[in-house]
Amino acid sequence: MTDSAVMSEAYTIMAQAAAPSANPAGGAVASGTTVALSTATSGAAIHYTLDGSTPTSASAVYSGAIPVTGAVTIKAIAVKAGMTDSAVMSEAYTIMAAPNSIISPVSAAFDKKQTQQADLAVELTLNGNTFTGISNGIANLTLGTDYTLSGSTVTIAKEYLAAMATGTTNLTFRFSAGAVQNLEITVTDTTVPVPGVPLLQSAVFGNAQVQLIWTPVEGASGYKIFQRLADSAYGSEVDTVSGSVYGYNVVNLLNGTTYYFVVKATNAEGDSAASNERSATPKTVPGAPANVTAVSGSGQAIISFTAPETNGGSPITGYEITSSPGNIVANGTASPITVTGLTNGTTYTFTVKAVNSAGSSTASALSNAVTPIAPSSGGGDPSPAVPTPTPTPTPTSTSIPTAAPAPTGFDILVNGKVESAGTVSTATVNGQTALTVAIDQVKLEEKLAVEGQGAVITIPVNLKSDIVIGELNGQMIKNMENKQAVLELKSGTATYTLPAGQINIDAISSQLGTTVALEDIKVKIEIATPAADTLRIVGNSAVQGGFTLVAPPLNFVVRAEYDGKTIEISKFNAYVEREMALPEGVDPKKITTAIVVEPDGSVRHVPTKVTTIDQKYFAKVNSLTNSTYSIIWNPLEFKDMAGHWAKDIVNNMGSRKIIDGTEEGIFTPDADITRAEFAAIIVRGLGLKLENSTAPFTDVKAGAWYSSVVQTAYAYNLITGFEDGSFRPADKITREQAMTIIAKAMKITALKDKLPAQAATELLSPFKDAGIVSQWAVNSAADSIQAGIVSGRSASQLSPQAYVTRAEVAAMIQRLLQKSNLI
Template structure:
């Protein structure tokens, strides 16, 4: 196995080892292959409903690839007295051909035993390490069948993640990636129930729980009122409520045709799907791709609203055209289901977030919440978890919370740590709300972590530095010192801005090509993130000069690119640029290529001149960095002033 991951192997040997792995995995994947990794991977076996005596498709998703997956093997166990497997179909990877020719999507092989109750699956990057999986995708689909038309209840597809023979995810031959498996519930219901196949809602918790039979979930369905631009639409959706494992789910099913007909004559800016049920742990809105396309064409958003959280998603950020291309351009948009979910963390997930927060010196305020968007078609699921613009979600803080004792919202990153996301605190009545703007989907929480650096106590930057320190944006040079007057490097400025903007994941796969950005350097990933999000481009000689001190002009160029992610306006009109710069006596010293960026920073109040000068060639200090980064976030409405 290790040789296979390092280089293209002999064709016959590869086929032999792929076959043997399904039978004798212990000989090929020794436990000694494990090594530490900073970015765990996550696989989700989609929770699925099936009618008693019938079949259903269970998508298996790589919902978080960490830093890249080069191979995996897993054994999925099930109760053979209740379920059987009809087929296992790869959605990423192909069966190894006889001639062993490499595949861009890798080699896939599977087997199952309906007597013993197991299925085994293996996938490997057949290019020898050049085609790691870097994005969330569906790995394969399992068609399961309920063996009896009389048996109902909840059963599980389980994976023993503690056994290397039954579960391992690799980045390379010497790197076993820490990884988890979520979901795996199969709910079998009578044919006259309201359950359908392939619900696609992802559940938390490990799938190592033994398969057990529990009563079928209680399900009710009622009409609900939705709102189009604030106007009631009484018969435009139904709510289906069910209880599974003690947690209540409410799903709003939109009457897509009614909404499309209505907005074709009245227009729309927001489709609001409200749920008033305070006992619901999971709230999901379901609409189809055709309605999403109609909303996108009108610049409208879908908003899911519960008593404790809201999720406002511009239809354009669902990117229905990309989803359509993935499921097949010939598939009607009306046949693609889009589910938008808000899930309150259960006790286990809450404890995990609080434990990590404690390690980082943070105090969690309230309960974490997970936000999710998934497209479904014919057993295939596509996770939508990256956006081109900020998407707002709001979390209500517990009754009695002190709005001043909140510093920021955080997102649970792929590395298992909590990172800052831009957060604005507001109050409605007696309830404080944390409005979190993010470019990704994940689990979010609100934390309190006040910072105070001794050496800014009497410095002009005190408020800005301590505020951004509390938000996990600015870091001190020690636990108590900040060094406000020290200059900041290009890499340090870039890393600070990324933390401020809440950018912790690359937008697609991006290779760092700068000749002076060394592999393994502390800033390698930050540079990759900045390039992928179009914040930096480097110099014409192919360098980035990460350790060079950044000038005010260079800082404003990067800040101007960041404006594209916000609602702030970039200045491009030549006359306006000249007018804004003319107010400063040294405007002639601004480089031609930087004039628009400098004008944008001035127009938006992000950068201020000193004594009538712009000083474009002066180095930026750490204190000045705190000031201009905070102004950017405040002017964009992403944090409180």
């Protein structure tokens, strides 16, 4: 066969259409963004898918921009006749989070009280969103009624807010996109109703005053007091007090006139109706009788006096006479009044009180002193003896005693053993009998050599005398000092116990001159009944102070004499003990404390405890100074201490004149105490005589009430102040500051010397906060705790930086004196 005809086919290569492109390209876009597709191949159609599948020529034909409202992947191809399909374009899109709108404020307060209500404005920062509304829980607020919208400010109507319940409400602000925003509204209602009517409980009369007491009323911000007379109506209030005060003292009234009172409660909304009405007639006790004189007889005295200048608004119904010592009482309706039952040979003074329906007056000034005497022969009562006026005392250096009999032998005691080592002489000085026992130097030195260290030399004087004196010379005192000997002077009324070292004979010698031989210096220790003018000062002090004298006052004196010069030793470096005998018949339970009476009539407490010796009662008094001493009965109870844990402590310290109240009859036990107040209490508690020197503190002015107590505390090394030279008297005192002062006081009372050695860290270890005790206070805190004067606020908390309350201070001082065996 022949070959076939030739086949001829021509081929060409088709071009590929360009792949589509997307604008914008894939990525995170805002919701609603549109994506435009395009291809570089002219006339090509674009087919795309949105479900992630590969597009074909059968897929949707692109005809316009594609909106993106959620995450999506756009795939597309370009298709054109005569060309191969393009490669697949793939762009993935996600939706960007919409920005949050902002509201300001996000919290607000609304008071439903009518006068405090106000619309609430809220500023919107939309950040591209649209505000769509407000809801309260599931309830939507109504635009135009519950709130308004002006520009970017939403104003919530006060009427809507006023309808909400008190408490916290959240309003939700909604927007077209972004998170909702919450507005927290705290709704309160300070609307206070007009208070109720108080009950006026009592109207108690006083001296030109009436004290009102009423019941508190809830919601009252104050109380108005109204007063009238019987023939008049109530006018404006006489005063208004705060809502925490439920009593009022109406003053400047006329004694003997009846007044009527009502009270109204008040607050910002108005006054209540008037309370029930109470009436009272002010009156007071009479004035004190005057010009009291006493004339003695056998076992009795006739007391004359003049009536008080005022009866206190109520007729005087009688008079009451009281003797001292013995507290023998006689009553009568007019002067004169006879007091019976007195002991012959005992010296008495008398006070008179006037009595009316309000009570007894203060006691009069003391009468002259008289001594009842038995008749020298039988037959009838003697006529009363007219007391001899007491001459005005003159200084000892110029007194001219009457001629005295020659000295006679006198026995003393050395460690309780009778020794004939003294001579006794008597004289009359300024109208008072004086008995002097002079100790023989040679015999005393012999006994001291035998007895050794710590001997007690007793001068027992049983003879009756106004003044009892023990006399030694300076060399004897020095020898006793070297032997640490103690000198005791005993009279029928007191014992004066004086360590020889406390006389400080070297200091006395240096004042008299270094060339003076010690044996030429006379040292006299004295127990004396005060002169009449001093007795009057003591009596007047009792009247002014409102306390009762339960034993005759006594002077305790130590003086050195040489060549017409006299030096009085009035201050010691340690407590010196005095035992004062209580008169027969005195109830020892009615002994409060001993006091020192200064020449100006001021008084101060000195630590005192009652002891029994041979079935007789004595007041054991410890003091750092010499002066005039008396024993008093001064019961005191603060009104606000009832039921308080420190009731007995505070009343005891107040009765002893160690602490004062914050106002009449009120102590305020739980109030914090200032540094100046603490200084005053520690000075009074220790019985320190006030100093008039200058303390080196820049903030303690001479005229301040606390100036002298701060000076005294500084003089006794109880306080040091701060590094800047200040004392800061008005600052509240911290517990560690108080413990530092207490520890220094323990040195004065000698309690510190009695504590066993123990490391401070060991004593403070039970307290978890021991580490915050200031370094300067560590040892003092340990001493105070070891002595049992201060304890922790709890078993594990010392609280050194905490403030100290007034009650805690009273407890500290009482424990200090008790642990020191001073009370």
